[in-house]
Amino acid sequence: MCTSPSHTAADEPPFGGEFLLEDVLITMSRGPCYGRCPVYTVTITGTGLVTYSEGQLIGSPDDRNGQVSVKKVVSLLNTFIAERFWDARECYKTLPGVSVQEDGKTAAFVEAIESDHPTTILTLRIGRYEKRVSLSFGYPSWLGKLAKKVDRVAGTKKWVAKNF
Numbered sequence: 573m574c575t576s577p578s579h580t581a582a583d584e585p586p587f588g589g590e591f592l593l594e595d596v597l598i599t600m601s602r603g604p605c606y607g608r609c610p611v612y613t614v615t616i617t618g619t620g621l622v623t624y625s626e627g628q629l630i631g632s633p634d635d636r637n638g639q640v641s642v643k644k645v646v647s648l649l650n651t652f653i654a655e656r657f658w659d660a661r662e663c664y665k666t667l668p669g670v671s672v673q674e675d676g677k678t679a680a681f682v683e684a685i686e687s688d689h690p691t692t693i694l695t696l697r698i699g700r701y702e703k704r705v706s707l708s709f710g711y712p713s714w715l716g717k718l719a720k721k722v723d724r725v726a727g728t729k730k731w732v733a734k735n736f
Contacts, residue, residue: 585701587653593618597697598648600722605690610733612724620645625732636731648725652696655714658703664711665691692719 585591595617604611615623622638670679692707694715707715723729 585658585698591699593642593645595697595699596645596649597695598645598652598722599693599697600719600726601693603693609690611690612728612732614722614728616645616648616722616726618638618642618645618649622726624664624726624728624732626731638727640725640727644725648721651697651721655696656717657696657705657718658707660703660712660715662704663666663706663708665708666717678681694719694722708735 594617598616599613601613602609602611611627611670613625613701615625618641620642622640624636624638626634626636670681672679689709693704694707695704705715706717
């Protein structure tokens with residue numbers, strides 16, 4: 573469910589301040605679709621620990637762990653900040669557009685909803701500050717690229733089943 577609370581500067585970290593890398597958590601969850609889509613959650617800590625959970629059960633004995641360099645985590649974190657992730661809408665599930673009415677003379681603003689797209693949820697936490705963005709349909713391309721970068725940094729390709 574998407575809601576749109578107002579965003580204020582108090583909701584984001586005080587840029588210019590310091591924080592511990594152990595207080596950073598980047599999480600991405602990929603949800604199901606009507607076809608064949610991998611369903612998983614991957615988490616990257618600020619210290620480089622990667623946890624991959626297949627399906628929707630997090631914390632199972634089947635979780636896979638890895639490690640990436642702090643340099644890669646900081647690069648990913650810098651991408652979140654450079655792309656102004658804190659300013660993104662909370663939810664993208666429609667694509668706004670215009671539709672011509674039957675009379676051919678008037679138009680109306682509409683929002684297309686696509687239900688077969690898997691939902692990807694990106695979450696960035698730095699200390700007590702957290703931003704969560706749900707991507708289903710009609711989201712900006714930079715958010716899709718950011719999700720792909722999370723996959724690349726985490727190395728999820730080695731864990732996602734080969735038939736996806």
